Amino acid sequence: MHQLKYLAGYSPQITAQVAQLIVENRLGSAIVQRYPKAHDARTDKALYDFTVNIKNEFMRTAQPLSRVLYDGKIHVINNALGIHTFVSRVQGGKLKAKHEIRIASIFRDAPLEFLKMIVVHELAHLKEKEHNKAFYQLCEYMEPAYHQLEFDTRLFLTHVEMAGSPYLQTCK
Template structure:
């Protein structure tokens, strides 16, 4: 079976189903059928506005965001789809805090649902630092289909890897 590095931790039954889609060369069509179009949020400014819209709807009282941007240095191979950083600096007698969200550049051309799932995940870190029950409950509050979208994003990344391998071999 094809290496399913983005799906580690899932049940053997799920892995078998995904393996069958890959063996029958149907994974790409499956994803394209469920998520036919890419989003139009291609600039850092548009990503910031998109993120702030979600934040203002669900997390009005959370700390403000200093920066939201696509980052080509985030490698999904290391299981990072985005990152949330919190930096505290002392300026004079005051403590200044900055929150930044960075999204892997690979999602610049992904379906809107996947980008939303990643932004929701990173925004949830404003309230919950750890990946615990409260964290995932907050993610589901902001995006009810969060867990399905996370799984489908992993399928999408698996297919992207497969396509990259095929292009390399051609």
Template sequence: MHRLKYLTGYPPQLTAQVAHLVTENRLGEVLVQRYPTVHDVRTDRALYDFTVAVKNEFMRTAQPLSRVLYDGKIHAIKNALGTHTFVSRVQGGKLKAKHEIRIASIFREAPLEFLKMIVVHELAHLKEKEHNKAFYQLCEYMEPRYHQLEFDTRLFLTQVEIAGSPYLP
């Protein structure tokens, strides 16, 4: 049986259901039924525009983003789904802050809901640096189905690991 490393910490009855889907080779089918289309946010510019639109809808007063891009060096399978970096620099007599979001390139070919969940997660770091209660409340404010989408993204990663390729409905 395949080890479900993305689902550690979830209740045993839930992981048993996923293990059953994996054993029957039906996990991909279930994901396609829930999320039948792949987004068209393929370029870094389109990703930047998408992220800024989400930010402007929910966090107008948050600091601006310097860069948003897909990063092939982020290995979702081993590290993270995305990263938010904050760099402070002194320029003249002013302190300048730059915020950069990088998203694993595996999500170029994923359902829009998964991409939005990752963007929401990284945007929440503009206000809350730690994964605390306020952080997750902000995530749920921007995406009410945040926790379900996070779980389904873990199923997606499990399917990618098993199949060896991105999700393509």
């Protein structure tokens, strides 16, 4: 049995249920049944538009994003699904700030709900740098099912790692 590294912080009861789904080879079908469609934001431009739409809906006053893109160098294994970077520099007599969001390329072929959860998480870092109570409240404001989606994303990552194939191949 594989170690369930994406579910390390969950109770033994939860991990036992997931382990049973894996043994019965039903984890992938359970995910596909619950999230049957992948999203359409396959390009960096589409991802940028998707992210800016969410930002404009929930965080109009937050600073603008300079870039949003898929990054094949982000390793999900190192607990990074996405990265928000903030760079400040003096340009002339003004302080310029740039915000950039990078999403792990594995989410290019993921269900829409999982991509939205990652984007919401990274957008929340525009206002809250730490993973504190206010951060998670902001995540839940933008996506009420945030915590369920975070758990289901962990299931998805477990399945993709064990199956060795992207989500779209599982759906076919």
